[in-house]
Amino acid sequence: MNYFFILTLVSVLMSGCTPSSEDGKSNKATGQATTGKEMLAAQSGGATQTAAMTPQASGTIDTQGNAAASTETILDTYEVGPDVYVRALMADKENKSLWVGTSAGVLEIELRGLEVRNTFTRAQGLANEYVFAIGQDREGYQWFGTNAGGASRYKNGQWKTYFPMHGLADYWVYSFAQHPDGSFWIGTWAGVNRMDLNSGHMETFVSELVNEWVYAMVVDSRKRIWFGTEGGISRLDGREWQAWTHKDGLGGENTNQLEASANTGLGTRRRHDLGIFNAGAPTYNPNYVFSLALENADVIWAGTWGGGVSRFDGSHWTSYTRNDGLPGNVVYSLVMDKKGRVWAGTENGIGVFENGQWRAFPHDGAFANQHFYAITATSAGEIWAGTRGKVVRIGHANAKKE
Numbered sequence: 001m002n003y004f005f006i007l008t009l010v011s012v013l014m015s016g017c018t019p020s021s022e023d024g025k026s027n028k029a030t031g032q033a034t035t036g037k038e039m040l041a042a043q044s045g046g047a048t049q050t051a052a053m054t055p056q057a058s059g060t061i062d063t064q065g066n067a068a069a070s071t072e073t074i075l076d077t078y079e080v081g082p083d084v085y086v087r088a089l090m091a092d093k094e095n096k097s098l099w100v101g102t103s104a105g106v107l108e109i110e111l112r113g114l115e116v117r118n119t120f121t122r123a124q125g126l127a128n129e130y131v132f133a134i135g136q137d138r139e140g141y142q143w144f145g146t147n148a149g150g151a152s153r154y155k156n157g158q159w160k161t162y163f164p165m166h167g168l169a170d171y172w173v174y175s176f177a178q179h180p181d182g183s184f185w186i187g188t189w190a191g192v193n194r195m196d197l198n199s200g201h202m203e204t205f206v207s208e209l210v211n212e213w214v215y216a217m218v219v220d221s222r223k224r225i226w227f228g229t230e231g232g233i234s235r236l237d238g239r240e241w242q243a244w245t246h247k248d249g250l251g252g253e254n255t256n257q258l259e260a261s262a263n264t265g266l267g268t269r270r271r272h273d274l275g276i277f278n279a280g281a282p283t284y285n286p287n288y289v290f291s292l293a294l295e296n297a298d299v300i301w302a303g304t305w306g307g308g309v310s311r312f313d314g315s316h317w318t319s320y321t322r323n324d325g326l327p328g329n330v331v332y333s334l335v336m337d338k339k340g341r342v343w344a345g346t347e348n349g350i351g352v353f354e355n356g357q358w359r360a361f362p363h364d365g366a367f368a369n370q371h372f373y374a375i376t377a378t379s380a381g382e383i384w385a386g387t388r389g390k391v392v393r394i395g396h397a398n399a400k401k402e
Helices: none
Strands: 005-010 048-053 072-079 086-092 097-102 105-110 115-120 131-136 142-146 151-155 158-162 173-178 184-188 191-195 202-205 214-219 225-229 232-236 241-244 281-295 299-305 309-312 317-320 331-336 342-346 349-354 357-361 372-377 383-387 390-395
Touching: 086 383, 086 390, 097 131, 097 383, 105 131, 142 184, 184 214, 191 214, 225 281, 225 299, 232 281, 281 342, 299 331, 342 372, 342 383, 349 372
Parallel strands: 086 131, 086 372, 131 173, 173 214, 214 281, 281 331, 331 372
Antiparallel strands: 005 048, 072 390, 086 097, 097 105, 105 115, 131 142, 142 151, 142 173, 151 158, 173 184, 184 191, 191 202, 214 225, 225 232, 232 241, 281 299, 299 309, 309 317, 331 342, 342 349, 349 357, 372 383, 383 390
């Protein structure tokens, strides 16, 4: 069944809202764009523009990547505008909605009817339209991490934005995590905050981390919190910090002899170009962790820059690259679905890990050369993935809605 709906995005041109490099990341030091200067609805004076999100037909495949006995398919492809980057996705089970963070604002999609429930930009209270992270705390507030606009919190029409003046470590916010002890964690480009939701007090950790630029966080069943950074992975078990880097097994080997990328903002506040390419060619930086996912409560998966995906079982790292069936070695996003499969958004499409093997999804290479920056799984078993210009919905054609 095909679904059609219209999304309305209201956006205001501002510095810091447009991508600066080939992977759609931003430039912290200047907040200026060097590419992709036009965005959906970014009209002078804040004019409104609508974008038709039209599903595009695609072939189906079974869970082994075969084209005959189709069980899992690309259900829909929704266009959001050719210059709009989808950078964050979060399935909200309680509200039965999907939150979509883009370079032009935030959308809340009602999952059952696939209709737009809310559209948020600065006009509604969002601190900055370029959203890199979405999280939810134990009190049901939605949190939005922005590019140079701090962290905005939303619930029932009420907004509050946090800046460094409130204790936030930085204006650039890239990850969130709710800890079982009640504390709420915020990952930034200048360390991580532990926030007391009752008092609003924020404690900042910088030197304890292997690197201060924090992109991803997960909390395991033992209440340990893991941090994916530009320089490796850190873990806090409540009292002690521990770290892992490529020297410890994080990230696959550079078998294709790619140029090493020393890109990291550690120790600098200068221009920070996050492009994964150099003169059009991919680069290699295995300590750089874009994403984390949790398997069976305590097994950690990490998506790296050029080193593919690494799995840590508590004592040993195992890495997977394109040589092992992963479609791309730059892994921006990871998610575990309800079947225990790992899905990865890469610079060369989407990959899925099942029965001990990686394969590209779909098998016909329809997503080749597309950067999938965000990916999430719903409780109904669907996978949503975001790239430049669109969001795709993957699942079973006759599956029950959320």
